[in-house]
Amino acid sequence: MSNKKKFTIEDESFEKPVVKVIPLGGLEQIGMNITAFEYGDSIIVVDCGIAFPEDDMLGIDLVIPDITYLKENAEKVKGYVITHGHEDHIGALPYILNDIPANVYATKLTIALIENKVKEHPIPKKARLKEMSYGQSVNLGDFRVEFIRTNHSIADSAALAINSPAGTIIHTGDFKVDYTPVYGQTIDLCRFAEYGKKGVLALMCDSTNVMRPGFTMSERTVGKTFDTVFAENSMSRIIVATFSSNVDRIQQVINSAEKFGRKVVVEGRSMINVITAAKELGYITAKENTLIPIENMKNFPNEELVLITTGSQGEAMAALSRIAANIHKKVSISPGDVVIFSSSPIPGNEKNISKVINELTMKGAKVIYQDVHVSGHACAEEIKLIYALTKPKYAIPVHGEYRHLAAHKELAITMGVPKENAFILSAGDVLSLSADKAAVTDKVTTGGILVDGLGVGDVGNVVLHDRQLLSENGLIIVVMAVETATGEIVSGPDIISRGFVYMKESEVLIAELTDVVNETIDDCFYRNITDWIKLKNRIRDSLSDYLWKRMKRNPVILPIVMEV
């Protein structure tokens, strides 16, 4: 090999060329998919996603990965390689590209979706978006990356063959095996097999559905279900809620609509954006007059209409939730409407979805939410198929919670990967892989950076902790003005509260609290405590004790002393 001199052999026990796999998101922030691959002086970044905030991240809009490691090695970064166009794989690109500009490689629809994003958040000129086709490879430093066709709940998804002098790593991205896909062709199993024959160093495979036995059903089966529902409800208006990125699902709604002589109306900003882009690129086809603007709905009877909308996760501001709550400007539910949730709940959204279903039912709609969806992720037998084809030396389960990765590791072992060759990585782990050895050899800085409005990273644990305390118990402010020269209180103490109790109605409580504060101040003066900081602490402590004893409450207490 010609580039042997570049081998990074920090640990001398690695005698063969070493490639490093460094997840910068993932397990600790489910959804934030971003992994660095490093060989010698080359780094490539696979996917660049955001995570949605956890329940305790109050007021946070989204979470992006901490890329300290990439910044420290910015000159090595050769490019970004993206498997598919879901937010948890592309959402952080506008932020990260501004820190470390480099070209972005992805398939056609994925590029279109990234272009949509960077319209709102411009990126540096050094970062160009490069369209790749299946089977095509790109050289990025010491890496050569090939895009391999897969199937998933978004069109144009790809697996990656990441070739380096240390060997080939296959990264499946999110995938399933669909022998009868709606658009395009079946996952390129032959290419996986060819790599398997040549020898695969490591397989990084989707774990989401590993705990489900069998095979995931074909997307096309949902189309048949749509046909049945359309046939059984021929006199009703039909509303279908689904993920805006599921272009194939939308195509199937259009197909059923055309089959049953219905017009299609699209509602919801992201749905309109995606359908417009997908239609332009040829991923969605419809007869000339099938899609009509929402304003023209009134010209057609209910039984000739289908509405495709966002809101299948019960998101408060999405079109379907507004329709259900009767606050949508253009659509309201009438008895007899049929509403299909063509989706399954993302964990954490169950209660919001139930709320929307109940609201729709109350207005007389028939709501169908079971068996009108298939997953976009491979089940256990599909994952085994990929192992059987690629026969990897090492297994690195990706995508999923810890329990999924753990179950996937067991599956890999049953598929012949030696136990010591299967790795569950945490964010920041540096896994060094060579033909004869693999080990976690280092740990780099990672984490989630919280985005709140336009602020990136200016909200951290202390601020979140304050928000938590404020949200649970509210706030009491004690304010007074003190003459600096004499130490005399010339105004106050006044007590102001927010989010505590109905203070207006509780004059008694305010009077009690004022007494507590005055007693504390008197006591401090008696003890010659004139340090304002100490005084403020005493006030905080005495109010806190009093409130806990009197009403088992624990508000944030903020004493303020103005010196005049």
Next chain:
Amino acid sequence: MSNKKKFTIEDESFEKPVVKVIPLGGLEQIGMNITAFEYGDSIIVVDCGIAFPEDDMLGIDLVIPDITYLKENAEKVKGYVITHGHEDHIGALPYILNDIPANVYATKLTIALIENKVKEHPIPKKARLKEMSYGQSVNLGDFRVEFIRTNHSIADSAALAINSPAGTIIHTGDFKVDYTPVYGQTIDLCRFAEYGKKGVLALMCDSTNVMRPGFTMSERTVGKTFDTVFAENSMSRIIVATFSSNVDRIQQVINSAEKFGRKVVVEGRSMINVITAAKELGYITAKENTLIPIENMKNFPNEELVLITTGSQGEAMAALSRIAANIHKKVSISPGDVVIFSSSPIPGNEKNISKVINELTMKGAKVIYQDVHVSGHACAEEIKLIYALTKPKYAIPVHGEYRHLAAHKELAITMGVPKENAFILSAGDVLSLSADKAAVTDKVTTGGILVDGLGVGDVGNVVLHDRQLLSENGLIIVVMAVETATGEIVSGPDIISRGFVYMKESEVLIAELTDVVNETIDDCFYRNITDWIKLKNRIRDSLSDYLWKRMKRNPVILPIVMEV
């Protein structure tokens, strides 16, 4: 009939005696089960539960029903009749009994659980707890209520036959049909049939599982699963998490433990309370040396131990969550431990449960959480059975979300109840029922009263809204002291924040905000605005505009002016 003079015939179109059904909780507050039945001068109250706070009820501990209607008719209230001992059926008793004391009637275990509650919250002497047995009736004014044996996920659950001169209403409570119950006998189907033969005016039947076809499995099937898991994991310590109130489930863990030669340790406050009470009353039996104190665990090898614990819903402070997070004082997870979640997720708890499962898996435990639980509620075929036996004139589906009640109504219609005789009631609806007519004739005040610490009803929408705003965006306080005589600012403006951004690190931001405030003050003085309220509003508006433009943030802004 002798008491014809008492008939309440407000609507003259009711010619026969009228009984009124008035849900005071229910649909709008799932879980807050409380229903008033009124005939002439008699009111009885069936169940008296709490609801758990919704996600947007920040800092609220629990919700109790607004019983304004009962207070207005306190002299009519003859007693409380309780179907079973779950919190959503008994939890509000300590609060409500203090407002309207009257006797409480329930079966043995239910009484014991209520006694446990009133130990902490004493109730008036006028309210006595009266133990009832199955088949026994009690006269309460014009009502005569019979307790009928049912099966459920807690022992001693009962249906009620509520007899009045207007006819008999059957209320199932929460129930299932278990032909092989662990404790006691099968639901008294014969008694339902006898009432059906005599004629049932209305059936109020559990709707929770109405959308599930078929029959709910017997509780005893879980015992067989436990045996299998115990047999397959004979070398591991076994930890079982379940609901503390599910006495039969706990009994089956003890049975399997004894069969496989293991000692049983109980952990978690509510679990210890319930097992102690249930053992004393004979609802749980164990050999003399089976149950051991947690301190003695160290004397036994792992394979001879079972730990029964709370925390099956991922509750942050429950024993299992603390064990999983490694902050439990007496138990920590070792690789090889087997943890069984013998429960299903209550909607809204899915993410917390996943978190605990992942933490346990990370520590090397094998976690089993599928197919080790059966529901305590009847599925569609069981509900049909009750309709077939009771043949009610009217159907009033109870217990469940709106979609469940709507599906139950459809089921009732297929079982022969005329469409116009099936009612989905909202809280506060007054449903008047007579042999020849039924209609919602009135609406009374209802609602949820929020309990926060010791405060009952002192937190309302304004306070919750403030907490929401504080939680999402934090708080900025602008404070200044002004000389009353001259209007001169003698101290400040100072800016203080909580939960906003790292203010310490953002001196620039504070300086900017101070400038904005100073400009606003100057502008006000220039325009001769000297009214402090107007000045404060101007400051709030200008800071709000500035922060939104600069960083798309929207904190609570609180200007304070001290006059000195």
